[in-house]
Amino acid sequence: xxxxxxxxxxxxxxxxxxxxxxxxxxxxxxxxxxxxxxxxxxxxxxxxxxxxxxxxxxxxxxxxxxxxxxxxxxxxxxxxxxxxxxxxxxxxxxxxxxxxxxxxxxxxxxxxxxxxxxxxxxxxxxxxxxxxxxxxxxxxxxxxxxxxxxxxxxxxxxxxxxxxxxxxxxxxxxxxxxxxxxxxxxxxxxxxxxxxxxxxxxxxxxxxxxxxxxxxxxxxxxxxxxxxxxxxxxxxxxxxxxxxxxxxxxxxxxxxxxxxxxxxxxxxxxxxxxxxxxxxxxxxxxxxxxxxxxxxxxxxxxxxxxxxxxxxxxxxxxxxxxxxxxxxxxxxxxxxxxxxxxxxxxxxxxxxxxxxxxxxxxxxxxxxx
Numbered sequence: 001x002x003x004x005x006x007x008x009x010x011x012x013x014x015x016x017x018x019x020x021x022x023x024x025x026x027x028x029x030x031x032x033x034x035x036x037x038x039x040x041x042x043x044x045x046x047x048x049x050x051x052x053x054x055x056x057x058x059x060x061x062x063x064x065x066x067x068x069x070x071x072x073x074x075x076x077x078x079x080x081x082x083x084x085x086x087x088x089x090x091x092x093x094x095x096x097x098x099x100x101x102x103x104x105x106x107x108x109x110x111x112x113x114x115x116x117x118x119x120x121x122x123x124x125x126x127x128x129x130x131x132x133x134x135x136x137x138x139x140x141x142x143x144x145x146x147x148x149x150x151x152x153x154x155x156x157x158x159x160x161x162x163x164x165x166x167x168x169x170x171x172x173x174x175x176x177x178x179x180x181x182x183x184x185x186x187x188x189x190x191x192x193x194x195x196x197x198x199x200x201x202x203x204x205x206x207x208x209x210x211x212x213x214x215x216x217x218x219x220x221x222x223x224x225x226x227x228x229x230x231x232x233x234x235x236x237x238x239x240x241x242x243x244x245x246x247x248x249x250x251x252x253x254x255x256x257x258x259x260x261x262x263x264x265x266x267x268x269x270x271x272x273x274x275x276x277x278x279x280x281x282x283x284x285x286x287x288x289x290x291x292x293x294x295x296x297x298x299x300x301x302x303x304x305x306x307x308x309x310x311x312x313x314x315x316x317x318x319x320x321x322x323x324x325x326x327x328x329x330x331x332x333x334x335x336x337x338x339x340x341x342x343x344x345x346x347x348x349x350x351x352x353x354x355x356x357x358x359x360x361x362x363x364x365x366x367x368x369x
Contacts, residue, residue, distance in 0.1 A: 006203045006204070006305055007075075007076055007097050007099075007203065007303075007304075007305045008304070008305035008306070009036060009075055009076065009304040009305060009306070011034070011035030011036060012035065012036070012037065013036060013037070013075045013076075013304075014036070014037040014038065014039055014073060014074045014075050015027075015031055015036055015037070015038045015039075015074060015075065015076055015077075015078060015300070015303065015304070016038070016039050016040075016041060016070055016071070016073070016074030016075075016076065016077040016078070016092075016096070017038055017039070017040045017041065017049065017077075017078055017079065017080060018041050018042075018061070018077065018078070018079035018080065018081075018084050018088070018092075019040075019041075019042055019047075019049070019079055019080035019081045019084075020040050020041075020042030020044055020047020020048065020049040020050055020056070020080075021042075021047065021048065021049065021080055021081065021344075022048055022049075022344040022346075022354065023080035023081070023279065023280050024040055024042070024047070024048075024049035024080040025048050025049040025051070025052055025344060025345070026280070026288070026294075026296045026342075027049075027078070027080060027280065027296050027299060027300065028040065028049055028052050028053050029052055029296070030294060030296035030297045030299075030300050031300045032052070033297070034297070034300060034301075034304075034306075036300065036304065037053075037054070037055075038053050039053060039055040039056065039057065039070065039073055039074055040053050040055075040056045040057070041056075041057045041059070041061075041066075041067075041070050042056070042057075042058060043058065043059060043060045043061060044058075045058050046346075046347055048344050048345040048346050049080075051345050055073065057069070057070045061084070061085050061088040062085065062087065062088070064091055067088060067091045067092055068091070068095065070092075071091075071092050071095040071096045072095075074096060075096065076096060076097045076098075076099060076303055076304070077092050077093075077096050077097065077098045077099070078098070078099050078100075078254065078299070078303050079098075079279065080279060080280070081279060082105060082108050082109060082277060082278050082279055083109060083154075083155055084102075084105060086102070086105065086106070086109075089102035089105060090102060099253045099254055099302070099303040100250070100252050100253055100254045100256070100278050101251065101252075101253070104250050104252060104278050105278065107250070107276075108276050108277070108278045109154055109155075110153050110154055111151055111152075111153045111154075111184045111275075112128070112130050112153050112184050114275070114276055115128050115184070117249075118246065118273050118276070121245055121246065121249055123242055123245065123246070123273055124270070124271070124272050124273065125186075125272055125273050125274070126186045126187045126188075126189045126261075126272055126274070127144050127186070127187040128144070128184055128185060128186045128187070129143060129144055129184065129185045130153075130184060131150065131182075131183040131184060131185050132181055132182060132183070133175070133181075134171055134172050134175040134176075137150060137171055137174075137175050137183070137185060138171055140185040141165065141171070141185065144185055144186075144187045145187065146165055146166055146167055146169075146188075147164060147165060147166045147167075147188040148164075148165050148185050148186060148187050148188050149162055149163070149164055149165065149185070149186045149188060150162065150163050150165055150174065150175075150178060150183055150184070150185050150186075151183060151184055151185075151186065152178060152180045152182065152183055153180070153182040153183055153184055154182065161178070161180075162178075163177065163178060164188075165185075189261045189263060189272055189274075190263065190264075191261035191262055191263050191272075192262050192263070192264050192269065193214055193229070193230070193231070193261075193262045194214070194215045194216075194217070194259065194260070194261060194262070194274070195212050195213060195214050195215065195229045195231065195239060195259075195260050195261075195262055195271075196212070196213050196215055196225075196257050196258060196259045196260065196281065196283040196284075197209055197210070197212055197213070197239050197240055197242070197243035197257070197258050197260070198210040198213070198255060198256075198257050198280075198281060198283065198284035198287065198295050199240070199243040199244060199246075199247050199255070199256055199257075199258065200254070200255045200295070200298035200299065200301070200302050200308050201247040201248070201252045201253060201254070201256075201302065202253065202301070202302045202305075202306075202307070202308050203253050203302070203305055205248070206307075206308055207243075207244045207247055207248065208298065208308045208309065208310055208311060209240040209243055209244065209311075210227070210284065210287055210291060210295065210311050210313075211227045211228040211229075211236075211291075211311075211313050212227070212228060212229040212231065212236045212239050212240065213225050213226065213227045213228075213229055213283045213284070213286065214226045214227070214228075214229035214230055214231075215259075215283050218323075219352070221321070221323060221352060221354070222282050222283060222321055223320065223321055223323070224318060224319065224320055224321075225282075225283045225284075225285070225286050225318070225319040226316075226317070226318050226319075227286050227290060227313060227316070227317045228313070228316070231262060231269070232268075232269075235262070235268075235269055235271065238271055239258075239260055239271055242258060242260070242271065242273065243256075243258040246258055246273075246276060250278075252278070253302050253303060254278075254279075254299050254302045254303050255279065255280050255281075255284070255295050255296075255298050255299040255302065256276060256277060256278050256279065256281075257276070257277040257279075257280075257281030257283060257284060258273060258275075258276055258277075259273070259274040259275045259276075259277070259283075260272060260273050260274055261274055279299075280295045280296055280299050281295070282321070282354070282357075283319075285319050285342070285357050285359065286317040286318070286319040286359055287311065288340075288342065288359060289314075289317075289340040289359040289361055290313060290314050290315070290317030290319075290359055290361050291311045291312060291313050291314060291317075292309065292311060292312040292313075292314070293309035293311050297309070298311075314361050315361050315362045315363050316361075316362040317359060317360065317361050317362070318359070318360045318362075319357055319358070319359050319360075320357060320358045320359075320360070321354055321356075321357050322343075322354070322355050322356040322357060322358065323351075323352065323353065323354055323355065324349050324350060324351045324352060324353055324355065325349050325351075326349075326355070327343065327349050327355035327356050328349065330343060330356065333358045336358075336360070338360050338361055338362065339358050339359065339360045340358065340359045340360075340361075341356065341358050342356050342357050342358070342359070343355065343356040344356050
């Protein structure tokens with residue numbers, strides 16, 4: 001700790017990472033380049049992040065003894081996924097700084113709390129309502145209308161834990177299939193494109209945003225990200241401002257992603273916030289090869305108490321996720337000029353599983369249509 005009370009790591013210090021997936025793997029690689037060590041904590045013995053660190057803890061997140069030993073070995077704790085159990089974060093935060101602060105998880109783990117928080121800042125979202133039963137879902141539909149999307153308030157990602165509701169849908173069946181007693185109904189947004197902003201905030205309050213990214217999904221899973229997004233600069237500036245306001249209001253330390261909808265209107269397009277991800281994010285993977293600093297390095301810098309970099313994009317960038325069996329065709333990408341292949345070292349290529357990604361960077365003077 002510095003005299004001011006702010007955490008400041010030095011080369012050779014150790015960062016603890018909760019979660020052993022590809023995001024943890026890439027965080028550890030970024031830390032290593034800066035001379036920082038990482039120790040990964042994950043209950044999965046096949047965690048791909050284990051392959052790139054010297055020390056790892058394979059234990060359940062509820063294992064208090066393992067958490068205490070883990071905390072004793074590290075100088076600061078961060079996480080690669082937002083569904084860290086609250087009890088885990090509390091045990092660790094009593095022993096080491098946990099960044100971003102575990103209080104951020106209380107907001108972002110609950111879709112209703114997150115929407116309420118965003119609206120409290122005067123930032124627009126889709127209309128929404130709390131739902132706790134099939135009857136409550138019907139009442140919410142009466143207010144919000146159809147089409148709409150019903151989602152579990154907690155957990156769920158890549159399209160899991162949600163269902164699109166249209167006229168004629170069996171409400172009782174839709175509620176039963178969700179298998180929850182706590183959900184949120186969101187009005188369907190007729191958006192023209194989806195975008196995200198990857199923002200980093202340091203302990204000193206400095207915020208640095210990457211260029212706004214445009215995202216394309218396939219079967220509810222991100223397939224392509226393009227930077228910069230095809231939106232007017234005035235709208236891009238609004239998007240960066242929204243992300244900055246959210247990070248500041250959360251007193252956030254680290255990298256977060258703010259997903260937004262671009263909605264057409266008579267007076268021009270407007271923005272609605274869809275979701276906050278309190279971590280490095282799939283839509284920011286293009287920064288590994290397409291910018292002067294990656295989202296992973298920015299996160300490491302922030303939680304280490306180091307100055308943030310000012311990102312400079314190298315050109316028009318496209319990131320393509322390799323999903324499921326697509327990873328078997330990785331050799332084709334190895335021969336594409338300007339492409340960089342990232343494979344995550346996972347085992348079986350199951351449908352919907354993110355196995356790697358490819359980044360393509362075009363010269364600054366050219367632009368993909």
